[in-house]
Amino acid sequence: MCLFAVLVLANGDLTKTKPNRPQPADVVVWPESTNAVSKVATICYDNNVPMIPFGTGTGLESGVSAPRGGVCLNLTKMDQVLDLHPEDFDVSVQPGVTRNALNSYLRDTGLWFPVDPGADASLCGMAATSASGTNAVRYGTMRENVMNMEVVLPDGTIINTAGKDRRTKKTAAGYNLTNIYVGSEGTLGIITKTTLRLYGIPETIMAAVCSFPSVQAAVDTTVMTMQSGIPIARIEFLDDVMMDACNKFGGLDYPVAPTLFLEFHGSEKNVADQAEAVAEIAQMNEGSDFQMASDPAQRKKLWSARHNAWYAGLALKPGSKGCATDVCVPISRLPEVIVETKEDISKSSLIGPIVGHVGDGNFHSLLIIDPDDPAQIEEAHVLHERMARRALAVGGTCTGEHGIGLGKRHLLREEMGEGTFNVMKALKHALDPKNIMNPEKVIPV
Structure with missing residues (x-):
């Protein structure tokens, strides 16, 4: 089998390309194994050629753009679920496995992976950007749900951030390299495997929708709900402009007002108690028309506005x-x-x-x-x-x-302060001394 297939792309004059505009790589390769990724990295390192990892392309901060050209490693052919341990609630996947594909694979186990950024993103790509989404309030982000990673360094060296085949729920061994790579956006290495926490599928799921007279009232309800310790699974906010867009796009008839979409997970009794408690809090904040549904079709209908929000907004x-x-x-x-x-x-x-x-x-x-x-x-x-x-x-x-990508690099410096930013810069230089690993992103060198 060939090491990789090659597609040459027209690059153009990158000096005239505006930031955050598409900037293609010179070459795309499709490795099918970690060893193939390592060989590509070694060749690029020896020849000072930039590398850009590609998962599914769903990122929003130009993470797969190639401002300096180079080689794009398209990892979609590495699409295997490698190790599933249902009794330990963990699984390892290659970078071509998406969250929907994993949950489809898990459908007969009673387990699921709940981190949901909206798009059917690559799980390793989600780790690279520290993705989260609608379920993060209950289940955490990728940062809390990645246990270990296999990473190919810029020079082709293969490492495991928590040690090879380690998958314990906690560890106090050495530096936390796993979380250095979660959110690194492909600038420190190429993630070729990630080990993830899994969760039991809830016995009962209930959805609810409630509208409010003001943004303040809706968000005050959110704050009070969190302060009350109610283990809510999702609590999403849409303002009046978005609700109007969703009504027009989906033929819905929700009030054109700030609105909360909620979801509760647990036993039937616990879910009912959670919903009742939030309904009381919403009423205290002048919330109205608190609709609830546990039937899957009804839940889908209640949540349809939130799920279609992006397309509804563009349709305006x-x-x-x-x-x-x-x-x-x-x-x-x-x-x-x-x-x-x-x-x-x-x-x-x-x-x-x-x-x-x-x-x-x-x-x-x-x-x-x-x-x-x-x-x-x-x-x-x-x-x-x-x-x-x-x-x-x-x-x-x-x-x-x-993530930071190309567009927020100056904001990262402001957020972190000069001292912390310089530590990040030193880490980038230590792990990628030639600055060929997704260059120009996050930490410009």
């Missing part, structure tokens, strides 16, 4: 594109930050519906732009910058789950 201006923002703040500061963000967007010429994984303080504005209008692109950039700095000012982060 046919032919438009979306600029997805992503910040996270302490939940006690969430009401003021969302309100200030809505006010900022309302003063602009752009439409910017807001959605959020508000149970962990993470929210997004979908800034809808004409991609051929430089003025709109610049306005979206300015709004995004102000949104990020608003989050930083209250102790938050410029990215809750999308």
